[in-house]
Amino acid sequence: MRQTSQLTDADHDALAADLDALRDRFRAELGERDAAYIHRIIKLQRGLELGGRAILQASAMAGGRRGSRPLWAAGTVTLSLAKILENMEIGHNVMHGQWDWMQDPKIHSTTWEWDAVAPAELWKHLHNVVHHTNTNVLGKDDDLGFGLLRITPEQPWHPVCVAQPIYALLLMMFFEYGVAVSDLEIDQILAGEHDKELTRAKLRVIGRKIRRQWTKDYLAFPALSGRGFGSTLLADFIANTARNLWATTIIYCGHFPEDVQVFPEDRLENESRGEWYVRQLTGSANISGGAFLHLLTGNLSHQVEHHLFPDLPSNRYAEIAPHVRALCVKYDLPYNTGSLARQVGSTWKKIFRLALP
Numbered sequence: 001m002r003q004t005s006q007l008t009d010a011d012h013d014a015l016a017a018d019l020d021a022l023r024d025r026f027r028a029e030l031g032e033r034d035a036a037y038i039h040r041i042i043k044l045q046r047g048l049e050l051g052g053r054a055i056l057q058a059s060a061m062a063g064g065r066r067g068s069r070p071l072w073a074a075g076t077v078t079l080s081l082a083k084i085l086e087n088m089e090i091g092h093n094v095m096h097g098q099w100d101w102m103q104d105p106k107i108h109s110t111t112w113e114w115d116a117v118a119p120a121e122l123w124k125h126l127h128n129v130v131h132h133t134n135t136n137v138l139g140k141d142d143d144l145g146f147g148l149l150r151i152t153p154e155q156p157w158h159p160v161c162v163a164q165p166i167y168a169l170l171l172m173m174f175f176e177y178g179v180a181v182s183d184l185e186i187d188q189i190l191a192g193e194h195d196k197e198l199t200r201a202k203l204r205v206i207g208r209k210i211r212r213q214w215t216k217d218y219l220a221f222p223a224l225s226g227r228g229f230g231s232t233l234l235a236d237f238i239a240n241t242a243r244n245l246w247a248t249t250i251i252y253c254g255h256f257p258e259d260v261q262v263f264p265e266d267r268l269e270n271e272s273r274g275e276w277y278v279r280q281l282t283g284s285a286n287i288s289g290g291a292f293l294h295l296l297t298g299n300l301s302h303q304v305e306h307h308l309f310p311d312l313p314s315n316r317y318a319e320i321a322p323h324v325r326a327l328c329v330k331y332d333l334p335y336n337t338g339s340l341a342r343q344v345g346s347t348w349k350k351i352f353r354l355a356l357p
Contacts, residue, residue: 012274052079060228088298
């Protein structure tokens with residue numbers, strides 16, 4: 001396979017033209033089928049959430065009687081699925097602007113606020129602008145280890161890295177809080193180089209969102225359960241944690257596996273559109289699987305396609321993928337994909353290996 005550094009300027013221009021044409025083709029096809037899809041997914045998610053809440057309420061009313069525990073477990077699983085679906089296939093993708101073409105004010109990147117403690121306005125800057133512009137560029141992409149993990153040998157080793165398998169897991173469990181504070185640029189705060197008023201303004205926004213989420217999940221809904229307050233609170237905590245663990249598993253697998261490339265900061269200097277496309281292709285990894293897996297991942301199992309076309313609706317990625325793969329063959333470029341088990345194993349192998357010097 002040809003090294004990406006050996007691609008000529010003409011190769012990059014031709015690849016850019018092919019990918020631009022592919023994007024324009026699918027953009028022109030968007031219509032009623034796509035609108036029906038997102039409306040159907042939102043209806044499904046809200047049904048799951050309502051169903052989960054109803055089952056948990058029934059469990060609380062049953063008290064300690066026989067059958068209450070299976071009801072509680074069923075309600076917790078249903079609520080977990082609802083939160084995963086809202087976070088992955090709906091919230092993430094709506095806030096990317098994938099459905100802005102519909103001109104529906106209720107399903108628009110400027111109005112959607114997801115069910116997580118990270119404020120949408122801060123996440124959109126950190127993710128849509130910083131990450132997708134600087135994908136896998138050391139020193140520029142905050143998603144490259146999230147400022148905590150050493151996931152490439154080019155990152156300096158420090159003795160604290162020895163414990164990174166532990167805090168990689170802790171980050172997964174409480175990921176929404178990590179996302180909430182990421183846009184604060186904590187490294188600049190510690191260095192005293194931040195805008196204090198801007199930081200205070202961001203902290204106020206984060207505080208309001210955390211209070212809103214905690215009031216909903218850990219006060220209001222448990223209170224509706226009466227004597228089942230504690231069991232409903234626990235169910236909400238488990239559902240949020242399950243959503244965090246699943247989301248980070250998919251994110252880790254899309255960015256950290258062994259064959260994913262990392263780039264120096266000077267790569268951004270005079271980078272052409274074709275070179276940007278190549279960086280997205282080689283700095284991403286897909287997860288192979290069926291339709292249900294793709295749905296639960298928010299179609300980030302097609303991370304390659306998402307990085308290439310972040311504003312195209314996620315339901316189109318499965319259709320786009322064969323065309324992208326064919327272009328990788330045409331230009332002799334890698335197309336990193338594998339089963340969930342393979343990508344998880346590759347990611348954690350790297351996390352453990354790079355914990356050491």
